[in-house]
Amino acid sequence: MRLAYWMYQGTAHHGVGRIANSMRGVHAVFHAPQGDDYVTPIFTMLERTPAQPQMTTSVVSGKDLSRGTIQLPHTLREVEQRSQPDLIIVTASCSTILLQDHLEQVVEQAHLATEVLIYDANPYRMQEVLASEGLFTLLVERSATAQARTATPSVNIIGPSSLGFHNRVDLIALKHMLKTLGVQINVIAPWGATLADLRRLPAAWVNLAPYRELGLQATRYLEREFGMPALYDAPIGVQPTLAWLDHLLELLNTVGGEQGAPALRRPPLTAFSLDGESTPSSVPWFARTADMESFSRKTAFVFGDATHTVGVTKFVRDELGMQIVGVGTYLEHEADWVREQLAGYLPDELLVTEQFQEVATRIEQLRPDLVCGTQMERHSGRKFDIPAMVIAPPTHIENHLLGYYPMLGFAGADYLADQVYTTTKLGLEQHLIDMFGDAGLDYEDHHTAPTAPPEPAAPASEPAPQLNGDAPAVPAPPAPAPNGAPGWTADGEAMLRKVPFFVRGRVRQNTERYAIQQGYHEITAAVLREAKEMIGG
Amino acid sequence: MAPDRKPAFIREDAAYHSFCGLACVGWLYQKIKDSFFLILGTHTCAHFLQNTMGVMVFARPRFGIALIEETDLSRPQPELHALIEEIKADHHPSVIFLLSSCTPDVMKVEFQGLADSLSTPSLPVLFVPASGLEYTFSQSEDSVLQALLPFCPVAAPDDRRVVFLGSVNDAIADDFLAEAEQLGIPVAGFLPSTHFTELPAIGAGTIIAPLQPYLAKVAQLITNERGATLLSSLFPFGPDGTRAFWEDLAAQFGIMVDLSEREARSWAAIASHTERLRGKKIFFTADNLLELPLARFVQSAGAEVQECSSPYINRRFHARELAALDGVRVVEQPNYNRQLRDMHADPPDLVISTMGTTNPLLGAGIVAKWSTEFAFMPIHGWAGVPSLVGMFTRSIDRHAQLGKLDDPVWTAGLMPSIPLEQA
Ligand code: SF4
Numbered sequence: 001m002r003l004a005y006w007m008y009q010g011t012a013h014h015g016v017g018r019i020a021n022s023m024r025g026v027h028a029v030f031h032a033p034q035g036d037d038y039v040t041p042i043f044t045m046l047e048r049t050p051a052q053p054q055m056t057t058s059v060v061s062g063k064d065l066s067r068g069t070i071q072l073p074h075t076l077r078e079v080e081q082r083s084q085p086d087l088i089i090v091t092a093s094c095s096t097i098l099l100q101d102h103l104e105q106v107v108e109q110a111h112l113a114t115e116v117l118i119y120d121a122n123p124y125r126m127q128e129v130l131a132s133e134g135l136f137t138l139l140v141e142r143s144a145t146a147q148a149r150t151a152t153p154s155v156n157i158i159g160p161s162s163l164g165f166h167n168r169v170d171l172i173a174l175k176h177m178l179k180t181l182g183v184q185i186n187v188i189a190p191w192g193a194t195l196a197d198l199r200r201l202p203a204a205w206v207n208l209a210p211y212r213e214l215g216l217q218a219t220r221y222l223e224r225e226f227g228m229p230a231l232y233d234a235p236i237g238v239q240p241t242l243a244w245l246d247h248l249l250e251l252l253n254t255v256g257g258e259q260g261a262p263a264l265r266r267p268p269l270t271a272f273s274l275d276g277e278s279t280p281s282s283v284p285w286f287a288r289t290a291d292m293e294s295f296s297r298k299t300a301f302v303f304g305d306a307t308h309t310v311g312v313t314k315f316v317r318d319e320l321g322m323q324i325v326g327v328g329t330y331l332e333h334e335a336d337w338v339r340e341q342l343a344g345y346l347p348d349e350l351l352v353t354e355q356f357q358e359v360a361t362r363i364e365q366l367r368p369d370l371v372c373g374t375q376m377e378r379h380s381g382r383k384f385d386i387p388a389m390v391i392a393p394p395t396h397i398e399n400h401l402l403g404y405y406p407m408l409g410f411a412g413a414d415y416l417a418d419q420v421y422t423t424t425k426l427g428l429e430q431h432l433i434d435m436f437g438d439a440g441l442d443y444e445d446h447h448t449a450p451t452a453p454p455e456p457a458a459p460a461s462e463p464a465p466q467l468n469g470d471a472p473a474v475p476a477p478p479a480p481a482p483n484g485a486p487g488w489t490a491d492g493e494a495m496l497r498k499v500p501f502f503v504r505g506r507v508r509q510n511t512e513r514y515a516i517q518q519g520y521h522e523i524t525a526a527v528l529r530e531a532k533e534m535i536g537g
Numbered sequence: 538m539a540p541d542r543k544p545a546f547i548r549e550d551a552a553y554h555s556f557c558g559l560a561c562v563g564w565l566y567q568k569i570k571d572s573f574f575l576i577l578g579t580h581t582c583a584h585f586l587q588n589t590m591g592v593m594v595f596a597r598p599r600f601g602i603a604l605i606e607e608t609d610l611s612r613p614q615p616e617l618h619a620l621i622e623e624i625k626a627d628h629h630p631s632v633i634f635l636l637s638s639c640t641p642d643v644m645k646v647e648f649q650g651l652a653d654s655l656s657t658p659s660l661p662v663l664f665v666p667a668s669g670l671e672y673t674f675s676q677s678e679d680s681v682l683q684a685l686l687p688f689c690p691v692a693a694p695d696d697r698r699v700v701f702l703g704s705v706n707d708a709i710a711d712d713f714l715a716e717a718e719q720l721g722i723p724v725a726g727f728l729p730s731t732h733f734t735e736l737p738a739i740g741a742g743t744i745i746a747p748l749q750p751y752l753a754k755v756a757q758l759i760t761n762e763r764g765a766t767l768l769s770s771l772f773p774f775g776p777d778g779t780r781a782f783w784e785d786l787a788a789q790f791g792i793m794v795d796l797s798e799r800e801a802r803s804w805a806a807i808a809s810h811t812e813r814l815r816g817k818k819i820f821f822t823a824d825n826l827l828e829l830p831l832a833r834f835v836q837s838a839g840a841e842v843q844e845c846s847s848p849y850i851n852r853r854f855h856a857r858e859l860a861a862l863d864g865v866r867v868v869e870q871p872n873y874n875r876q877l878r879d880m881h882a883d884p885p886d887l888v889i890s891t892m893g894t895t896n897p898l899l900g901a902g903i904v905a906k907w908s909t910e911f912a913f914m915p916i917h918g919w920a921g922v923p924s925l926v927g928m929f930t931r932s933i934d935r936h937a938q939l940g941k942l943d944d945p946v947w948t949a950g951l952m953p954s955i956p957l958e959q960a
Binding site: 533 | 550551552553554555556557558559575579580581583584585587588589598601602603604605606607609610615616617619620623624638639640642643644668669670671673706707708711712715803806874891892893894895896897899900901919920922923948950951952953954955956957
């Protein structure tokens with residue numbers, strides 16, 4: 001038994017939820033305690049879903065256990081009536097799996113017209129990644145049907161999913177490249193797919209499976225069963241994207257040759273830019289500019305899932321010219337693949353662990369200039385004052401941004417390079433701020449201080465640039481109270497300190513305004529209390 | 538003071554969305570500063586805590602999960618000594634709370650014995666039932682306080698002072714202390730206190746004044762075990778609740794005060810808000826167990842409460858609140874789908890809903906707000922009134938200012954599972 005704090009992966013039932021919330025007409029029912037419904041808010045909050053995710057917890061309570069009752073048949077009927085799905089997937093949770101309820105019998109008793117799949121996801125043997133991959137593979141195996149190929153070159157994009165890392169925008173990047181090549185998309189799955197779409201999978205000429213974590217097994221199955229050629233690489237970085245395009249064309253032209261279709265050719269690279277006439281990516285030039293000279297001495301530590309760990313490690317070394325000081329993954333079952341992919345890139349043993357403390361320790365020892373990791377490594381980075389960027393799940397709401405920030409393709413390369421640049425640069429500025437004595441300032445004073453002049457554009461090269469005299473990079477100290485404003489007594493100050501820091505500045509201002517209105521000459525705890533009461537925090 | 542007839546409420550089938558009792562860790566580990574919360578649980582419990590309670594912002598939390606893995610399932614009683622040593626070395630707590638969860642409950646782990654075997658005089662390990670099979674959201678704070686009770690010194694029978702029950706932040710606690718002082722009410726302390734080492738003395742002369750509405754069991758336990766008197770009043774939310782609370786509490790000490798003027802002043806200070814709330818239809822879907830007093834307040838503020846649902850209702854502990862809500866549809870353990878149908882039939886102006894349902898409601902064009910925000914805002918007492926009313930008006934005002942989302946294009950492509958006809 002070990003002490004765990006943070007988890008890199010969600011649970012098996014979360015993995016099932018990710019498939020249900022990716023597909024249309026598929027509803028997940030969790031035979032679980034009510035609290036296990038916590039996975040629903042992960043979708044509604046992180047992905048800000050405008051509709052209720054297709055998952056329902058069929059509540060198991062202590063009372064049910066003692067009375068031997070089970071809500072599942074009732075829940076299933078209710079789900080059928082409310083959502084009319086094509087398929088209901090039933091799965092147990094970590095606690096209910098121990099009850100050994102005979103779910104098949106229970107489901108039969110519900111007399112549903114809807115098809116029900118009992119997905120045996122043992123939460124003690126599989127976590128989010130294996131559970132979602134396993135379920136999706138099963139659905140593909142059950143559905144895919146032999147059929148004629150499409151008349152024109154086409155692909156399936158297999159793997160993008162709800163809560164997949166930047167998957168929604170990766171899809172836009174992939175679609176844009178395919179459109180530029182003149183390749184039609186047959187099916188995208190699981191993202192937005194119905195079961196009918198899964199049936200149509202074998203109609204495509206080629207499968208694209210960019211993510212190691214989801215879609216790999218299904219794609220292998222399609223290759224085995226239907227002889228569908230597949231491209232398993234993730235186009236992360238400019239060179240890998242070029243290789244990916246060439247490989248894709250090769251596969252399509254092989255199929256096209258069999259069909260007697262004219263060969264596809266790669267259009268000029270400018271065709272892949274947004275306006276069709278610029279460079280598709282600024283990375284190759286950017287990496288060679290004087291500005292980036294210092295990066296050749298900068299070190300990076302990369303940790304994450306399999307796909308992004310491999311892609312980002314190669315990218316920062318091969319395309320930005322940084323030094324790799326350590327690499328790791330939390331996906332134990334993918335460790336061999338990561339090692340194989342990164343042969344020649346690993347400075348030492350690949351770190352394989354599910355314990356974030358071990359990763360933190362490694363970061364602390366290595367003290368790299370940049371950490372590319374998950375949300376957890378971002379915390380470790382903060383703790384050790386090392387710049388960190390998030391390149392793999394698990395994520396935080398801060399990683400669910402609105403803009404077009406893909407990880408894949410040319411646009412992905414630009415985004416990654418921007419991230420590396422701004423993350424490490426800010427790290428430098430942070431040191432400057434510390435050096436010039438701002439560290440003592442309280443966060444809230446920072447924010448209530450008169451707007452600081454804009455920060456100078458700090459050159460990114462080391463050593464530290466001189467500061468421009470009239471534009472200090474450090475925010476000004478807190479403003480003294482305006483003339484005539486009442487002062488704070490010790491007990492007033494003491495009480496103010498107890499107000500949560502993020503609203504303290506506002507409370508201070510409001511109270512001072514209130515005290516002036518009321519003609520108080522000093523602000524005591526009593527005045528503060530009175531002000532809070534009359535005008536609010 | 539309790540009403541003669543039983544106020545009616547409906548009980549449904551508990552098909553609502555909320556969190557399990559482990560949620561209380563999110564605030565209690567911060568409130569009790571020398572504590573450590575150890576959950577004997579699974580990956581599920583860890584995943585829940587890190588994702589939903591916003592606790593991931595802390596790099597070194599004073600809570601952790603003793604992780605049950607497959608090999609542990611066959612062991613009758615888990616071995617936690619090594620973990621306790623690890624926690625001691627890393628965190629130096631004065632007390633460790635050992636929380637139950639669903640899997641060890643199903644395994645029938647004997648928690649009390651386990652906690653006792655780990656407990657030492659210098660570092661007590663206290664069992665806290667919190668499993669999702671039995672406990673919802675804030676309800677398990679009740680379990681934590683029950684575990685703390687034996688460590689409250691026994692007060693002499695003639696020690697007539699008040700103990701405020703329920704965790705509130707330090708600023709609110711100071712407000713209550715100051716108010717009590719002003720009214721001449723002697724205070725023994727707060728349960729929970731900010732430190733395990735500062736628990737208040739409780740005895741037969743103690744008046745227990747509940748600040749939070751989810752503590753029915755510990756309130757009962759204190760009266761049974763220590764012979765303390767439980768204040769039966771409204772909970773101190775809003776001008777109406779705060780006035781009743783202080784008047785009733787003062788009366789326990791033989792102090793007769795009339796706070797009507799104070800209440801009027803408090804209402805007057807938020808008049809611009811209550812004007813906006815007048816006639817607005819508010820719907821509570823059940824989540825954090827604050828629903829009864831919140832609904833009572835917003836009704837007093839002039840709104841129409843369409844439905845007040847709550848995970849659990851206790852006829853005695855909530856008697857005054859229930860009486861004040863007479864005529865309102867009050868539901869215990871509601872069915873969310875029924876609620877949804879009702880909302881579509883008669884659209885509310887504001888729904889106080891759970892984290893799992895709020896964005897989808899907004900997507901359906903219904904103004905909704907996370908109920909969890911109420912649990913983390915200083916809304917108690919006189920000083921909390923402006924914050925409290927603002928919680929309701931802000932949502933309504935904000936959506937009025939932004940206008941309706943009139944074209945489905947603004948959410949197109951954002952959610953892959955949305956049915957094609959809605960996409
Ligand atoms: S409902 Fe049970 S299994 Fe789920 S997080 Fe809560 S205690 Fe853990």
